Amino acid sequence: MDLIKVAGEAMVEKREMPDFKAGDTVTVYYKIIEGNKERIQQYQGVVLQRKGSGISETFTVRKISNGVGVERIFPLYSPKIDKIQVDKRGVVRRARIFYLRNISGKKARIEEKKS
C-alpha cells in the first residue's frame, strides 16, 4: 500500500485538468488574494515541461514579458488555479523544451499542430 499516495489524495482534490504537454501555449487563470479581495490574473505562455506525478505534479510556463523571459512554475492541482485554457497545440520533438531559453525571435517559433 502506497501510503504517501493515499495520504496525499486525502488532502488534495484531484480536479479534471485539460490535457496539455510541452510546446503547447496555455493561459493559466490564477487567483490572487489581496487583503480580503480576490481577483484572477491571467498568465499566458509556452509550457516548457510537466514534472512529477500524482498530486505533486507541476508545470512550467515561459513567456516573454517586455523583452525579458519569465518562467513560472505552477502546481497542477493548486486550489489557486481557477482554470487552465489551452490556446495552441505545438509540435515539438521532446518532452522538455529547455532549448527555447537560448533562442529568440523567429527561431523561437513553435509550429502549430494541424488537427
Next chain:
Amino acid sequence: MSEFRSDRWPKQTETMSGIIGKKIGMTSVFGADGKYIPCTIVQAGPCVVTQVKTKDTDGYEAVQLSFGERKEKHTSSAMAGHFKKSGASPKRKVVEFRHFPELPALGSEIKVDLFAEGDFVDVIGTSKGKGFQGVVRRHHFSGVGMQTHGQHNRLRAPGSLGASSDPSRVMKGMRMGGQMGARRAKIQNLQIVKVMPEQNVLIIKGAVPGHNGSYVIVEK
C-alpha cells in the same frame, strides 16, 4: 533543592502522551489558504501496551508501548515471555513513555486518535548517518576562505585550537571533526496537518529525523 528542580522545564507534573510510528516519506499538500505545505507521512500505531509500571511495583509510573511486527523465530525467549504477559504478538520496537495522562490497561491499544488536527507534537528519531565529517560540514566553520596566499592544503582546516602555554591544553568541548548524524534527534513543535484513523496515518508539517522506514516517536 529538589523542589526547585521539579519546577524547572520540563515539568515533572506535565502530562505527555505519545505513540511509536514509522516514517513513510515526504510529500506536499495544499493548506486551507491554498499554500503549499511540505509534510511527512508517518504510519503511527496501533501500539500495544505491553507493560504498565506503577508506583507500587516499580517506584514510578510509566507505560510501555510496542509497535511493528517481528517474526517469532527472531524473538529472544526473554522478550517472547515479556510479550506473552500482555497477550501481544512479538514486536520490534519497545518504548517507555512517562507522564501519560492516565494509565491504560495492559494489552490495550493506543491509536492515532490520540492526536487531533492542529496539535503541536515533538518527533524523536535517529538522524541520517553522515559518517566522519570535518568541522566545515559538522559545525559550519567557514574554513580558511582563501585559496592563495600560502594556502596549500588547509582550505577546510579548523584553525587554532586555543592559546599556548596558558592553559597548555585544549579546552573541553572544542568543536572538531568526528561522527555526524546517526544519533537520537528530536524536532519540537511540529504541527499535525491531518489524522487518518482508518489508515493509522499522521500527516505532520515539516521534516522528521531519520531515513524513510525508520522508527520515530511522536510525543504530544
